[in-house]
Amino acid sequence: MFIVSTNQTIDFNLVPAATCSGVSVPSSVTTGASFNATVSMINNGPDPWIIDTTPHRLGAQNDQDNTRWGLNRVDLPFSVQQGQQVTFSFSAIAPTTIGPNPFDWQLLEEGVQWFGQTCTFSIQVTAP
Numbered sequence: 001m002f003i004v005s006t007n008q009t010i011d012f013n014l015v016p017a018a019t020c021s022g023v024s025v026p027s028s029v030t031t032g033a034s035f036n037a038t039v040s041m042i043n044n045g046p047d048p049w050i051i052d053t054t055p056h057r058l059g060a061q062n063d064q065d066n067t068r069w070g071l072n073r074v075d076l077p078f079s080v081q082q083g084q085q086v087t088f089s090f091s092a093i094a095p096t097t098i099g100p101n102p103f104d105w106q107l108l109e110e111g112v113q114w115f116g117q118t119c120t121f122s123i124q125v126t127a128p
Contacts, residue, residue, distance in 0.1 A: 017045035018107045018116025021085055025103055028124040029094040039074075039105045039119050040087040049080040054111050056080075058088045061104040061118050068095045069103065094125050101125050 022040040029035055039058055043049055049056035058074040060066045070093035080086045088105075095101055106118040 015045065016047060016049070016107075016109065016113075016115040018042065019044050020117045020119035022087075023103070023105075023119050023121045025092070025121060025123060028126060030126050030128045031094055031096050031098065032128070033094045034091055035094070036089065037069075037092045037103075038087050038089045040085055041107055041116065041119070042085045043080045043082055045115075046082065048082065049076055049086070049107070049109075051076055051079060054109050056107060056109050058105050059108045059114065061106045062102040062120070064114070068097075068101060069093060074105075094123070098125055098127055 019042045021042050024038040056076045060072040065072045074088045074090045100122045103121040103123050104118055107116045108114040
């Protein structure tokens with residue numbers, strides 16, 4: 001027989017959350033060009049984002065896990081506590097598709113879930 005206390009409170013809303021606080025990229029690049037990018041996110045969830053066996057990372061969206069910009073993940077540079085902001089800085093390579101291309105990124109806990117707001121931006125890719 002098991003006895004369960006009915007006086008316990010269980011919070012089922014402990015969902016990680018993130019808000020996009022900024023994207024810094026050129027508005028236009030030529031095909032194949034390398035450029036520096038930054039994406040900033042704020043941890044407005046209940047738990048820290050940490051580097052462990054299921055690390056938190058920035059991941060490509062639109063389509064999820066695409067490598068349009070030469071990569072599909074960016075490692076978290078340090079653990080981020082609730083209320084803190086983190087800026088992911090990385091080098092990207094412009095795709096070969098000329099025209100507007102989505103530059104969209106969202107956080108994930110690897111092997112667990114994608115979460116939070118997606119940072120969205122469109123970069124015009126031009127011929128050399």
